[in-house]
Amino acid sequence: NAGVTQTPKFHILKIGQSMTLQCTQDMNHNYMYWYRQDPGMGLKLIYYSVGAGITDKGEVPNGYNVSRSTTEDFPLRLELAAPSQTSVYFCASSRDRLAQYFGPGTRLTVL
Amino acid sequence: ELKVEQNPLFLSMQEGKNYTIYCNYSTTSDRLYWYRQDPGKSLESLFVLLSNGAVKQEGRLMASLDTKARLSTLHITAAVHDLSATYFCAVDGDNDMRFGAGTRLTVKP
Numbered sequence: 001n002a003g004v005t006q007t008p009k010f011h012i013l014k015i016g017q018s019m020t021l022q023c024t025q026d027m028n029h030n031y032m033y034w035y036r037q038d039p040g041m042g043l044k045l046i047y048y049s050v051g052a053g054i055t056d057k058g059e060v061p062n063g064y065n066v067s068r069s070t071t072e073d074f075p076l077r078l079e080l081a082a083p084s085q086t087s088v089y090f091c092a093s094s095r096d097r098l099a100q101y102f103g104p105g106t107r108l109t110v111l
Numbered sequence: 112e113l114k115v116e117q118n119p120l121f122l123s124m125q126e127g128k129n130y131t132i133y134c135n136y137s138t139t140s141d142r143l144y145w146y147r148q149d150p151g152k153s154l155e156s157l158f159v160l161l162s163n164g165a166v167k168q169e170g171r172l173m174a175s176l177d178t179k180a181r182l183s184t185l186h187i188t189a190a191v192h193d194l195s196a197t198y199f200c201a202v203d204g205d206n207d208m209r210f211g212a213g214t215r216l217t218v219k220p
Contacts, residue, residue: 033208042115042199042210043154050206058207090153097142097203099156 004103023091117211134200
């Protein structure tokens with residue numbers, strides 16, 4: 001099992017550009033999450049999904065969009081990137097709201 | 112709104128000593144999680160606490176949950192250098208996951 005994989009690992013984006021962060025899990029987990037972690041801080045929930053076709057907003061959804069067409073994949077879309085979106089992004093998955101398994105993260109810089 | 116507070120935020124310990132990290136939260140929840148994060152790395156699950164009075168132990172770490180007091184503790188026994196990391200608690204407010212700010216633990220010889 002690869003667990004939770006994220007791509008890319010690092011990326012530099014220009015202000016106003018858009019991009020998609022990819023997240024895939026091979027554990028057949030129904031729950032998936034996207035978080036951002038700013039330096040020295042805890043994680044903040046951006047979006048989550050309880051199953052294919054179902055997504056909902058978390059604490060900080062503005063500037064982001066998600067989709068969940070399959071159980072395995074949960075991409076995060078950044079539209080019109082802003083410097084405030086510079087952060088480390090973590091994807092996670094869990095079975096039935098038990099322990100979350102985190103991906104390695106994507107370090108994103110918006111300049 | 113669900114709020115999660117951890118204290119202390121920074122903790123410097125000597126090897127062999129005991130200490131407790133506290134996690135308070137503001138609204139009713141039936142799920143509390145503890146995670147560990149090493150510098151520059153991802154998060155690793157330590158414990159999931161699902162009911163009042165739940166206690167879980169793994170090695171030198173023991174976590175407990177008091178849902179009435181809205182308090183969880185992470186107790187460290189006879190600390191060793193390998194436990195140096197940042198520890199986060201997180202509370203599931205019906206899928207509204209909220210994390211504490213983290214406790215940065217340094218264990219010194």
